[in-house]
Structures are given as C-alpha cells and as structure tokens.
Amino acid sequence: MLPFLKGITTGNVVSFFIDAGLILIGNWLLKTIAKLVQLKNPESKNKFLPAVGSLLNWLSFYGIVILFLFHFSTTKWLLKPLYSKDGIKVSALLIIVAFMIVTLASRIIRLFTRYVLANVYEHYNVDRGLSYTINQIIYYTVMIAALAFSFTIVGINLTALGAIFGVLGIGIGFGMRNIAGNFVSGIIILFERPIEVGEVIEVDGKIGRVEKIRLRSTLIRTAKEGTLIIPNQYFIETIIKNRTGAEMRAEVKVSVSQGVDSKLVHRLLEDAVDQIKENCEGILKSSQLEIRFVNFRNSAMDFFVELPVANFEVKEKVESELRHSISMLFNEHKIKMPPILTDSEK
CATH class of the missing domain: 2.30.30.60 (SH3 type barrels.)
Incomplete structure (x- = not known):
C-alpha cells in the first residue's frame, strides 16, 4: 500500500463521494430555482443567472475540497509536518488551506467587482476608465492581503521575505529594470x-x-x-x-505625374468618393468630404483625401474601396502615376 493511503478506509471514501454527490445535486437544484426565478423577471437574465451560476460552481468546488479535508483529516500524509518554522508545523493540510484562501479571495473579488460594483458604477454614471481603475486597485489590495495572510499561515516571515527580495532586487535590478519600469508605468x-x-x-x-x-x-x-x-x-x-474624442477619418494619399490637369484629378477624386458612398457602410453622410492638393515633388503632384467614417473598425475597409475606385477612374482617363523614387532620388 502507498504511504499516503494509510489510514484511509472504504467508509471514508464512500462517505466522501456521497457527500460530494449531494453538493453537486444541490448545485443543480439551486441553478434550476434561479432559472425559475429569472422567468418571472426576464430583464435580470444577463446579470442574475451568470452571477448565481458562477458563485454556485465555485462554492461547490470549495465545498468538495473542504469535505475532502474533513473526511481524510486523520490520514498521516495530510497532517504530517513537512517543515517547522517559528514553532509552526506546516503540513500538506495547512498548505492546501493557504492555497484555498488565495484562490477564494481572487474569485470573490472578481465576482464582487463584476456583478456588484458594476451596478453601482452604472447607477452613479461612473465612466468606464475610472471604474476599471477602482476595480484594479481593489483587486491588487485584496490579493496582497490574502497572500500575506497565506504566507503567515505557512510560517513564512514577511520581514525576512522583504529583506530577501531587497537583496535580490539590488542584484538583479539592472537585469529587470525594464520590467520594473513597466510595472511603475502601469501604476501611473x-x-x-x-x-x-x-x-x-x-x-x-x-x-x-x-x-x-x-x-x-x-x-x-x-x-x-x-x-x-x-x-x-x-x-x-x-x-x-x-482618437476617442476626434472624428475618425479614412485617409488616402495619391500622386499623379506632373502635367496632369489638377482640377480634373480633383473632380475624379470626388467621383471616386461618390461611388463608394453607395456601397460602403460606416461612411458618415452628414460630415464634409475634404480633398486637398498638398504638395509638388520632382515629377509628381500629391493629393490627399479625407473621408469621415463611423469608427476605426471600418476605416481600413473604406480606404481600400476608395483606392480601388480611384484606380479605376484614373485608368479610364489615362492619368498616369509617377514612378516610385528611391530615398536618394527624392
């Protein structure tokens, strides 16, 4: 028999599986009741059911872990000290409890910020950026406290740990300066x-x-x-x-050879925009189109087209369609584009 199986009886195993089965049945019954309650209030579906389902799943998981510790708490491997620190005998049971504290704290704070604070923010019209900052500050504060408590449980001296990290920080500070810089920048x-x-x-x-x-x-x-x-x-x-507060614009720069009628090019660019307005979604109808003759170069004239669009997701699609339309019209009127110059020739 394996050492960690000593002290485990058939009765312990059967009792554990029966109790775990009851927890899973209770999970299913409570979810069913939650669905019935939701049917009477359909507007709560998107907030009520996900929160209840997630909470019940995690309560069931931790309930089964606690049952496991309860049923097998008399086994030697679970209670046998792995090491002793400052009078604290740290066993596998203590390490499991410390791990549960950290994971449970993480889960609870995520549920709290997602389903409780989200409603508070919505009620008081807190903007998305501020609410995100508050959530992150709460999360990191709670997790640091949970980790500190867990370290204390397993006999790790936080003062000594801080001194160790301080020494390590001096030694590897140069190697990790980018990581430290990014960390500080994230807080800023x-x-x-x-x-x-x-x-x-x-x-x-x-x-x-x-x-x-x-x-x-x-x-x-x-x-x-x-x-x-x-x-x-x-x-x-x-x-x-x-770009949040600014109007999003599709932008296309086009060059034609010297000697081409610039007024004709301007009219063709307007026609190209009119063609894509009928087929492309996301172009703002109320805003004004802008076409500019922006520059002379050695053998070319540069034009710039700006077309207001709804968002950045459609920006590149509109720019692509506009280039297709310009190319077709330029070919029809035999308007040539200048050769591409190297950096030394510009």
Missing part, C-alpha cells in the same frame, strides 16, 4: 489615467481600442493586426494620439 497609468479602457488610440501608426490595462502591459485591439501587447513604459515615454 491606472492613477493618472492618460489612457483608459474603451478609448481609441493610435500607436505607431496603428489605431485600436484599449481593452485591458495590466501592471506590466496594455492590450490594444485593432481591426487588422489583432491584439497588440504594448509595454506600459511606452505610453509614458512616447507621444500617443488619443
């Missing part, structure tokens, strides 16, 4: 809020929406490149264009 972003969750920003020529601000990095969702993971230090050290 959460408190100062130069950018907020939900805002549309431009990063290195790419436009996207801020999805999540973490302590080390920020997630930006773009229409074409997918999700960008950007170190937080970038936002502190670089000029970032915040």
